[in-house]
Amino acid sequence: MKKLVILFLFGLWLNVASAQNAKNITGIWWNDEKTSKIEVIEKDGHYFGTIVYMIPEKYEDGQPPKDDENPDPALRDRSIVGLQILSGLKFNNKDKEWEDGRIYDPKSGKTYDCFGWFEEGNLDKLFLKGYVVGIKWLGKSTEWTRTSLN
Template identity: 45%
Template sequence: MKNLTLFVASILLACNIFAQDSKGIIGKWQNPSGEGRIEIKKVGEKYAGTLYWLKEPNDENGQPKKDKKNPDASKRTRTIQGSQILEGFTAKDNGVYEGGTIYDPKSGKTYSCKMTLKGDKLDIRGFVGLSLLGRTETWTRVE
């Protein structure tokens, strides 16, 4: 009887874990500072993310913030809110998404990136060259 209870509990736990990950990374995420929210979608066979919400979308003059630090001069007049900051990710095993990049509009720099899904948390690791030489922040799913 004890083994049956343990078996049933294990199955229920496994179903709960798979249910949490059924959406994968598709959805809306907030960065740790609460300054921005990103919506991740599947585009073809890859995943991409758009900065759809900013806590402070306007500059000191009340105008929408522009992507002034973008190295591509043709993109410096675009608004930051609504711009794509994640692109090119491929799903691997165990909730890992690799092969993509993340753009930081504050610095105008683009980094290689790896994302790891952990329930309703998403670890974002931006790096140059090797993943060891990077920084990780954890985003939280929002509804």
């Protein structure tokens, strides 16, 4: 019985540790160019990122830029601020990375499969890689830096 209790407690600890690792991706991030801040949240075990801030220098006539490269003409008039650009990432505890996500690039209007990870011991730099046709090495990486909304 004692072994069963110890095994149960160890399993519970592993579950909590895994959930904490998965949530490391949440927060506010500067994009690689430091022009936009993206808020990453968790919903039902998946992670989503929305542009919540853009530097004023990118505004046109006092308005944030539009999604004018979107392949859908009906969406080209929407604001970049408030746009969800990251979706569906889920944490792979074995590989210690987030996978099976999608990332949208408003500059090109293209959406890519993506995954993300942290380098060893540094939770302030998030690496994301967008790729096409399921070939991870055939893609482009970006580095986001943890920040705050203010």
